[in-house]
Amino acid sequence: MKTLEPVQQTEEKDWSAAYPSDVYAQVEQRVLCQLIEAVLYEEIVVPHQGLPAARDFAGQLVLPGQTNEGQPVQYHFHAKRKFSFGRFRLERGTVSRKAGDEAPSAAALTSFVEEVLGQVQKNEALIRLLEELENTLAKDVQAQQLKSAASSSEIQRDYDDIEAELDGHPYHPCYKSRIGFSLQENAQYGPEFKAGLRPVWLAISKSHSHLALANGEDYLTFIQQELGSHTNQQYLSSLAEKGLNAGDYWFMPVHPWQWEHMILISFHRQLADQTIVLLGRGTDVYRAQQSIRSWTNRSNKAKPYMKLSLNILNTSTKRILAKHTVRNAPLVSDWLLSLIQNDDTARELGFILLAEFAGISYAYEKLPSTMQVAAHGSLGMIWRRSLHSYLSEEERALPFSALSSMAGDGQPFIEPWVRKHGLEAWTRRLLEITVNPIIHMLYAHGLAMESHAQNLVLIHKDGHPARLAIKDFHDGLRFSREHLPQPETCPDLHLEPAHHRALNRHSFMQTDDLSAVTDFVHSAFFFVCMSELGMFLNEQYGMEETGFWTMIAGVIYDYQHKHPQHAANFERYDLFSETIRIEQLARRRLWKDIEVEPKSVPNPLYYYRLDEGAKG
Numbered sequence: 018m019k020t021l022e023p024v025q026q027t028e029e030k031d032w033s034a035a036y037p038s039d040v041y042a043q044v045e046q047r048v049l050c051q052l053i054e055a056v057l058y059e060e061i062v063v064p065h066q067g068l069p070a071a072r073d074f075a076g077q078l079v080l081p082g083q084t085n086e087g088q089p090v091q092y093h094f095h096a097k098r099k100f101s102f103g104r105f106r107l108e109r110g111t112v113s114r115k116a117g118d119e120a121p122s123a124a125a126l127t128s129f130v131e132e133v134l135g136q137v138q139k140n141e142a143l144i145r146l147l148e149e150l151e152n153t154l155a156k157d158v159q160a161q162q163l164k165s166a167a168s169s170s171e172i173q174r175d176y177d178d179i180e181a182e183l184d185g186h187p188y189h190p191c192y193k194s195r196i197g198f199s200l201q202e203n204a205q206y207g208p209e210f211k212a213g214l215r216p217v218w219l220a221i222s223k224s225h226s227h228l229a230l231a232n233g234e235d236y237l238t239f240i241q242q243e244l245g246s247h248t249n250q251q252y253l254s255s256l257a258e259k260g261l262n263a264g265d266y267w268f269m270p271v272h273p274w275q276w277e278h279m280i281l282i283s284f285h286r287q288l289a290d291q292t293i294v295l296l297g298r299g300t301d302v303y304r305a306q307q308s309i310r311s312w313t314n315r316s317n318k319a320k321p322y323m324k325l326s327l328n329i330l331n332t333s334t335k336r337i338l339a340k341h342t343v344r345n346a347p348l349v350s351d352w353l354l355s356l357i358q359n360d361d362t363a364r365e366l367g368f369i370l371l372a373e374f375a376g377i378s379y380a381y382e383k384l385p386s387t388m389q390v391a392a393h394g395s396l397g398m399i400w401r402r403s404l405h406s407y408l409s410e411e412e413r414a415l416p417f418s419a420l421s422s423m424a425g426d427g428q429p430f431i432e433p434w435v436r437k438h439g440l441e442a443w444t445r446r447l448l449e450i451t452v453n454p455i456i457h458m459l460y461a462h463g464l465a466m467e468s469h470a471q472n473l474v475l476i477h478k479d480g481h482p483a484r485l486a487i488k489d490f491h492d493g494l495r496f497s498r499e500h501l502p503q504p505e506t507c508p509d510l511h512l513e514p515a516h517h518r519a520l521n522r523h524s525f526m527q528t529d530d531l532s533a534v535t536d537f538v539h540s541a542f543f544f545v546c547m548s549e550l551g552m553f554l555n556e557q558y559g560m561e562e563t564g565f566w567t568m569i570a571g572v573i574y575d576y577q578h579k580h581p582q583h584a585a586n587f588e589r590y591d592l593f594s595e596t597i598r599i600e601q602l603a604r605r606r607l608w609k610d611i612e613v614e615p616k617s618v619p620n621p622l623y624y625y626r627l628d629e630g631a632k633g
């Protein structure tokens with residue numbers, strides 16, 4: 018069998034050196050505080066004094082627990098309840114543990130899980146949650162130890178550089194678990210470390226795989242451009258030397274970790290009979306993005322991004338690519354692009370949809386039945402258009418997550434822009450640029466998009482918000498076919514298999530429940546993305562949350578006033594409902610998915626409802 022040249026290795030370090038340091042304490046506080054915020058919000062454990070209902074609450078709360086010896090223990094902390102969906106914010110550094118007559122001491126993550134969460138759940142789920150939390154702690158300490166001190170003036174840096182440095186999900190407590198990576202592998206493949214990476218290229222038999230292409234795409238032309246003529250010819254010659262017909266194969270890249278840990282072990286039979294053939298490594302160098310499994314081409318930024326199957330667990334989700342999502346990717350992208358092609362409002366808004374135009378998946382149905390579930394999603398990939406090919410000379414891009422992040426000098430990333438344009442004017446413009454595309458797709462086309470911050474990119478001109486780019490559509494839509502304005506344009510999508518639905522019953526695109534469509538927009542876009550930004554502006558600049566949501570409501574009402582033709586959908590997809598439903602990300606770590614229903618939470622936009630009987 019052909020061997021691969023060694024992967025570029027990062028320098029071996031003593032990763033334990035950061036543990037007895039302020040870095041360790043700071044990261045542990047983040048993990049612990051995000052965990053407690055989720056525990057409070059999802060009412061997994063209720064404080065001694067009850068859960069504060071008032072959205073202006075600020076004060077001490079106490080969670081009860083019990084030691085292994087059966088003695089009562091208390092965890093004290095300072096918390097605020099925010100206007101934004103009634104979310105909780107803990108003040109970092111205020112969490113303390115008090116047992117009996119002992120003096121209060123700093124709280125530890127492991128003790129909190131065992132003593133507090135251990136009172137509501139004691140099975141393997143608690144052990145798995147603790148494993149995710151401890152991996153998050155270790156891997157974020159590792160990242161923070163090496164993080165460069167970038168000043169806020171460096172906001173003009175390259176989009177891909179900033180994207181790689183962002184620090185994970187702001188709500189989910191297991192934001193960087195990456196279970197499956199050792200610390201050395203995390204340094205090799207984690208985006209924060211900015212290692213140059215090259216994928217492993219395989220030839221996959223056409224008879225045992227599925228190729229999905231967007232309209233007008235030619236695979237042979239594309240793959241020659243992607244590999245370059247020289248490398249493409251090398252791979253063709255390699256197959257010929259083995260007596261194989263290149264016309265019987267598709268060329269596809271896979272993640273080096275996946276090759277070593279999954280494919281070599283699970284697909285040994287296919288490698289032996291040459292259903293799968295190792296080709297080598299291409300010449301282009303890539304870098305990992307926030308999502309870990311997505312790579313950006315550093316040799317040629319105009320070339321497409323690659324999204325690769327990766328059997329690690331991050332933010333409590335296995336980062337594989339299910340076959341149906343790979344096959345749906347070009348179908349969905351073609352559909353979305355066709356909808357906005359002749360859409361005057363979409364053209365006026367100028368937003369960009371980064372199309373997923375090609376994908377390859379192994380045909381798992383060809384495997385023995387005993388292997389199909391275990392191997393599902395482990396050998397697939399998607400190509401997505403590069404953002405850089407859409408930017409004009411005066412435009413730059415920033416990951417939306419960076420808008421509510423701090424730079425290395427302790428200042429907000431957005432500080433130069435706020436100084437230049439003024440806080441309120443800049444925020445209002447940002448919301449116009451951001452909210453309008455999301456609600457337009459909902460109101461005009463009946464499509465809810467999973468627009469959390471990782472899927473949004475702000476395009477700006479010297480800090481002035483200009484337009485929005487949106488990505489990740491292969492499993493990031495929700496709609497009711499019956500209520501689509503143009504149902505005839507909807508493609509026949511490949512449905513998720515039964516075992517996929519059993520593992521995650523909230524992962525679906527099509528539904529008859531219109532509230533589920535609305536909630537999909539709310540839970541990703543408003544609940545996480547917008548509320549994080551609103552709370553950040555409140556905490557860093559003193560902007561009232563009510564003022565922030567007033568601006569959002571104004572954008573929505575302005576849209577509705579300008580587009581009365583969509584009035585029926587304003588009612589179907591009521592963004593001003595009293596409550597919305599969110600997925601309970603922490604509760605789902607402690608109980609089976611089938612046992613955890615979405616939670617109803619207060620909607621800040623309800624305050625601005627104009628209907629009779631509204632609050633104000």
